[in-house]
Amino acid sequence: MPLHLTEHGCPTGPSRDVERQSAMLNAMFVSALQPGSGVTSYMHFSLRDASDDGSLFGGFGLMTSDYSPKPAFHRYRQLIDEHATSF
Incomplete structure (x- = not known):
């Protein structure tokens, strides 16, 4: 059965830095690519x-509220470029 991962991410905020978001995004994406994972989307x-109020659900974006890219934006773009045909 194919798995579609949606609404997936790691928020940033006062105790959740942007570098951790980028690392978590990388780990989640690479895990989805593993043979046998069943992930198709x-x-x-x-x-x-x-x-920008630091709330848990306010910081899931790959960009800030003023559309400034976070490190995860660039990593996500790179992962898509590298693995676009995998899904």
Whole structure:
């Protein structure tokens, strides 16, 4: 049965730095690519942060609320370029 990973991500905030978000995104994406995982579709939860207030659900974006790219944005783009035909 094919797995479709949607609304997937790691938030940033006061105690959750942008480097950790990038590392977690990389780990999740690479895990989805593993043979036998069954993953046929992968989507990150949000392109842009909903807020800059430090709330848990406000910081899932790959970009800040003013559309400034976070490190995870660049990593996600690189992963897509490298593995676009895998899904």
